[in-house]
Amino acid sequence: MRSELEESFRLVLDEVKHLMNEAHEKVGVIDDGHALAQVGLKEGSAVVMDYLQHNEAGIAFHHLMYMINEAQLPLSLAGQRVLKSIEAQLGPTL
DSSP states (O other): OOOHHHHHHHHHHHHHHHHHHHHHHHHOSOOTTSGGGSTTSTTHHHHHHHHHHTTOHHHHHHHHHHHHHHTTOOOOHHHHHHHHHHHHHHGGGO
């Protein structure tokens, strides 16, 4: 059974994966100097889930934020609310 925290991460990751794919499609060929070429962005959802599975929710959150910020993803208001919820659930562990 998944925890509320994991479900929150999955909700945001679904949107982030979709937005990341759109960003890659929009740009097309991505050269090494492009922001989207950074390690941990395109396949970052797997990285986040791996951290969660190893009880590293704080690091998972930081990687998720890295993905959103570095790729400049326009997260929806609903996604932003879920991020705030994750942040509140993690509390001082961040």
